[in-house]
Amino acid sequence: MRVIARLDVKNGHVIKGIHLEGLRKVGDPTDLAQKYYLEDIDEIFFMDAVASLYDRNGLFDIISKSCERVFVPITVGGGIRSLDDVEQALAAGADKVAVNSAAVRNLGLISEIAKRYGSQCIVGSIDAMRRDGAWEAYIDNGREPTDLNVVDWVKRLEDSGAGEIMLTSVDFEGTFRGYDLDLVFAVQDATSCPVVISGGFGKIEHLNKIFGLSQPSGLVIAGALHYNKVSIACIKDAVLNNLV
Amino acid sequence: MKLGVIDYGVGNLRSLYNALIPLGVEAIVSSNIDRLLDCDKLILPGVGAFSYVKKRFDEAGLDELTTEVIVRDIPCLGICVGMQLLFESSNEFETTCGLGLLSGKVVRLDELDGREDRDCKVRIPNVSWLKVNFTTAQLKDGLDLFSNISPDAKFYFVHSYAVSHASKDTDAHSTYAGIKFCASASRDKLFGVQFHPEKSGKNGLHLLNNFAKMGKKNEK
Numbered sequence: 001m002r003v004i005a006r007l008d009v010k011n012g013h014v015i016k017g018i019h020l021e022g023l024r025k026v027g028d029p030t031d032l033a034q035k036y037y038l039e040d041i042d043e044i045f046f047m048d049a050v051a052s053l054y055d056r057n058g059l060f061d062i063i064s065k066s067c068e069r070v071f072v073p074i075t076v077g078g079g080i081r082s083l084d085d086v087e088q089a090l091a092a093g094a095d096k097v098a099v100n101s102a103a104v105r106n107l108g109l110i111s112e113i114a115k116r117y118g119s120q121c122i123v124g125s126i127d128a129m130r131r132d133g134a135w136e137a138y139i140d141n142g143r144e145p146t147d148l149n150v151v152d153w154v155k156r157l158e159d160s161g162a163g164e165i166m167l168t169s170v171d172f173e174g175t176f177r178g179y180d181l182d183l184v185f186a187v188q189d190a191t192s193c194p195v196v197i198s199g200g201f202g203k204i205e206h207l208n209k210i211f212g213l214s215q216p217s218g219l220v221i222a223g224a225l226h227y228n229k230v231s232i233a234c235i236k237d238a239v240l241n242n243l244v
Numbered sequence: 245m246k247l248g249v250i251d252y253g254v255g256n257l258r259s260l261y262n263a264l265i266p267l268g269v270e271a272i273v274s275s276n277i278d279r280l281l282d283c284d285k286l287i288l289p290g291v292g293a294f295s296y297v298k299k300r301f302d303e304a305g306l307d308e309l310t311t312e313v314i315v316r317d318i319p320c321l322g323i324c325v326g327m328q329l330l331f332e333s334s335n336e337f338e339t340t341c342g343l344g345l346l347s348g349k350v351v352r353l354d355e356l357d358g359r360e361d362r363d364c365k366v367r368i369p370n371v372s373w374l375k376v377n378f379t380t381a382q383l384k385d386g387l388d389l390f391s392n393i394s395p396d397a398k399f400y401f402v403h404s405y406a407v408s409h410a411s412k413d414t415d416a417h418s419t420y421a422g423i424k425f426c427a428s429a430s431r432d433k434l435f436g437v438q439f440h441p442e443k444s445g446k447n448g449l450h451l452l453n454n455f456a457k458m459g460k461k462n463e464k
Contacts, residue, residue: 118292194367
């Protein structure tokens with residue numbers, strides 16, 4: 001199980017909020033990426049927190065600077081809308097792109113990316129919110145509902161060629177109360193893609209219930225790392241000691 | 245010592261190049277056959293579908309390079325799909341011939357023989373950090389690519405297809421979802437690794453350094 005650091009970036013700063021809102025600055029993106037790399041992180045996920053809303057791609061300079069010193073996989077998300085955006089992200093040094101809003105607006109983009117760059121390059125990103133005993137997919141960084149049922153949507157992303165799913169619980173995001181396990185299990189059952197889970201991690205005990213048969217492929221962690229609640233070494237130790 | 249990274253339009257060459265810089269290696273990224281043959285060692289990267297990668301390889305006229313590499317005995321390291329190209333064929337999307345320099349066929353991970361648990365759900369692609377099972381006996385016997393790397397070291401894999409661990413050119417295997425596959429292979433001066441050393445942190449950099457320094461003691 002990979003341990004992935006998530007850096008939400010706005011105006012050149014790493015920021016953190018609750019339910020993807022109420023943002024607070026926590027550091028410099030290249031410094032934090034380098035710090036987590038030296039602490040043995042498995043992967044870095046850069047998320048442009050506002051790109052989708054304001055139509056811009058501000059993250060590529062940060063990525064290319066980070067890539068000179070960070071030698072683990074880098075995923076970039078937020079505002080990826082076209083093959084050109086993907087090309088730029090990869091040229092900057094990203095290994096994968098995560099697409100959410102643009103996929104909802106045009107699912108064909110996922111298959112175009114998969115065809116040109118391979119499925120391993122395209123992460124289907126889902127922001128899920130609980131609604132009437134199920135989950136609805138949200139876009140534009142958790143602001144816009146889509147009427148899409150998350151469990152159906154994940155299958156369509158997989159069928160279109162997504163090689164990985166990043167699942168964020170908007171309800172649990174920033175709360176440090178643990179992952180939304182019902183959501184995690186429902187989505188894992190629905191897809192054969194590797195699933196990385198995001199939103200809610202606060203302490204090691206939160207991992208106990210996911211060390212089952214069908215573990216996620218990765219844990220995406222933001223606030224707990226930024227606020228030094230848990231060290232990467234501790235998390236990796238827990239993962240190592242609980243997995244066969 | 246000059247290292248050439250073969251550029252034929254597939255793969256994240258910048259990451260690979262960035263990873264060679266801290267090693268103090270003189271490296272070039274090129275598609276020019278003469279410039280590449282002027283290097284002491286070559287790296288063959290590759291990302292994406294095998295058939296597409298092979299097509300680009302052929303279009304770039306690299307079969308000529310391959311012949312020269314073999315004739316001149318230039319050490320070459322294939323990475324991920326670049327490694328797979330060295331084998332006989334792949335059935336990704338359609339059956340495509342490889343370079344046939346190593347023996348074995350590339351097949352989907354869940355089609356490999358020797359799966360231990362057939363009921364276990366195999367999530368594909370395999371995107372994970374895995375141990376590579378080499379032995380100290382192999383290290384003593386000259387598996388220099390892994391020299392001074394701990395047997396507990398993990399490397400970053402991202403792939404849906406692989407070669408059987410039973411291929412006679414396999415040096416070390418890894419296991420994903422109970423499936424054993426070839427993680428590292430070699431014959432003479434040709435090497436291949438299924439994982440991405442340029443994305444595998446300090447152990448990956450160490451392996452690239454081992455490749456760059458390999459055979460140095462025999463040089464004048």
